[in-house]
Amino acid sequence: MIEFAQKAFRWLMQRWDAAGPFLRIVYLLAGLALITAVVVETPALGKVKEWFTAADPRAQSAVLIFLAVCALGFLVYSWERAARTNQLKDDNAQLKARLEGAENEVRQHQERQLHLLEVESRAGLWKRPCQVAAPGFVPKGQRRTRFLTVLNLQGGVGKTTLAANLTACLGSGSNALRVLLIDIDFQGTLGDAAVELPLIRVQKQNNSFVNLLLTTPHPDDGLIARLAVPMTGVEAARVILSTDLLDADEFRLQARFFIDPAADPRFQFRRHLHSAALFEEYDLVVFDCPPRVTTSVVNALASSDFVLIPTRLDTGSIDAVPRTVSWMRSLGPNCPAEVVGVVVGRAAVRAGKLTKADQGSYDELRGRVQSECGPGLLFKAVVPSTATAVGPDRGQVAATTADGRKLFAPVADELRRRMQL
Ligand SMILES: Nc1ncnc2c1ncn2[C@@H]1O[C@H](COP(=O)(O)OP(=O)(O)OP(=O)(O)O)[C@@H](O)[C@H]1O
Ligand SMILES: [Mg+2]
Structure with a gap:
């Protein structure tokens, strides 16, 4: 009720x-x-x-x-x-x-974010002026160590083969250099070509891969020693391996940078590699790049003195050379590296000479390089295309053997002269 x-x-x-x-x-x-x-x-x-x-x-x-x-x-x-x-x-x-x-x-x-994405594009992103206090580029005069990036935005031109074999040539013999070879391609082909499988397994267990150079925020003197493993048959050379974790980390860092210009990931390699400890340990650092623009490639360029561009002699690869150079130069002050040269990594050679067809392509390449990249950049020495260049075994590169060395030594000598190593 x-x-x-x-x-x-x-x-x-x-x-x-x-x-x-x-x-x-x-x-x-x-x-x-x-x-x-x-x-x-x-x-x-x-x-x-x-x-x-x-x-x-x-x-x-x-x-x-x-x-x-x-x-x-x-x-x-x-x-x-x-x-x-x-x-x-x-x-x-x-x-x-x-x-x-x-x-x-x-x-x-x-x-606004979408607008940024549309207007900036990926290349535009990497051209952004640096808005934070980035780790400095130690001038060449203040260190003995030299930094070389092996880059071509075209795939399969022989970057990895050349980087590994040049390291083997420069890292052996009477005036061997202490070389640190860094794989920044998440495919990890360099490790497979130059490092013994048990060592790769150990690094996998310890999660010791190149992505730590990108993701470790503060200088860490022990980091390089933990990441670097011996290169098979080359006493003075060490290799930092890559893994597909790199791809995920690169994407994450790039996405953050899109949104927040203060989260600049372009100078992480410099933070760890332009250090007194590394200058003590190594004479030369070589980056083996993927055929794409990635966070690591931009980092390598931001740390390097020189860029070496391997190419093949087909039309697509020849076109890619000036494209790579002009992209690299478009980065402006964020890329202090200069082109040390363009080298033919897989040439058809008969009886010590280029075949007629490849000689024609080589001459065309020389004209393109001269007019679009700069004078005198095309290497005289070429690497012949031969099965011997592939290496005697899994985990061991060709230039660790006498026959293989013959293939790459002329290019290594010319590189040494050009870089004044
Ligand atoms: N001088 C050569 N003679 C014969 N084969 C070669 C030579 N150089 C490279 N190769 C072969 O060509 C293929 C591509 O070479 P490599 O992996 O070095 O190219 P890359 O530019 O590093 O490729 P990616 O762009 O995928 O990184 C490999 O199978 C390699 O063994
Ligand atoms: Mg490669």
């Missing part, structure tokens, strides 16, 4: 709250009419009426005053309630407007 009364009261209050002033007056009149009808018609209430009529005038006044006060109280309470409801409605509307504003801001922010 009480519950029913509460419900009815709540229902009445809701009607009352929802009503406008005119409707409320109608409700009051209706209520009054109802009470009058009840009082007139109901016998019990008829008795109350009789009692009231017969009562002392002071008692009548007291009852009427009491009823008037109740009615007034009810009216005041309901007006207040209405005012409070209106206030809550206003608050609600304001909150909704604020929420809409915040949603708009988020949408605008997302649109």
Whole structure:
């Protein structure tokens, strides 16, 4: 019964709250009419009426005053309630407007990010001026160590084969250099070609791969020693291996840099490699690049003195040489490296000479390099295309054998002269 009364009261209050002033007056009149009808018609209430009529005038006044006060109280309470409801409605509307504003801001922010992505493109990203205090490029005059990037944006031109075999040539013999060869291609072909399988397994167990050069935020003198493993058959050379973890880390760093220009990942290699400890340990650092623009390639260029561009003699590979050089130069001050030369990594040689077809292509390449990249950049020495160049065994490169060395030594000697090693 009480519950029913509460419900009815709540229902009445809701009607009352929802009503406008005119409707409320109608409700009051209706209520009054109802009470009058009840009082007139109901016998019990008829008795109350009789009692009231017969009562002392002071008692009548007291009852009427009491009823008037109740009615007034009810009216005041309901007006207040209405005012409070209106206030809550206003608050609600304001909150909704604020929420809409915040949603708009988020949408605008997302649109700005998309705009950045569209306008900047990947190449544009790497050209951004550096906005943070980046690790410095130690000038050549202050160190003996030299840094060389082996790069061509065309795939399969012989970058890895050349980088590994040049390392073997330069890292052996009477005036051997201490070389650190770094694989920055997540395919990991360099490790497979130049390092024994058990060593690769150990590095895998210890998770000691090149991606740590990108992701280790602070200089760590022991890092290079942990990452570098001996190169098979070349006593003075060490190799830092790569893995597909590199791809994931590169993408993550690149994506962050898109969004936040202060999260600049381009100088991480410099942080770890332009260090007094490394200058003590190595005479030459060689980066073997993938045929793509990646975070690591940009890092290698930001740390290097020289870039060597291997190529083949087909049209696509010849076209890729000036394209690679112009991309590299477009990086501006973020890429202090200069092109040390263009070298043909797989040439058709018969009886010590280029075949007629390849001689024609070589001459065309020389013209393109001369006019589009700079004078005197094409190496005289070429690497012949032969099965011997592939290496005697898995994990051991050709230039660790006498026959293999003959193939790469002329290029290594010319490189040594050009780099003044
Ligand atoms: N002088 C050569 N004679 C014969 N085969 C060669 C020679 N140089 C490279 N090769 C072979 O050509 C293929 C591609 O060579 P390599 O992996 O060195 O090219 P890459 O430019 O590093 O390729 P990627 O762009 O995929 O990194 C390999 O199978 C390699 O063994
Ligand atoms: Mg390669």
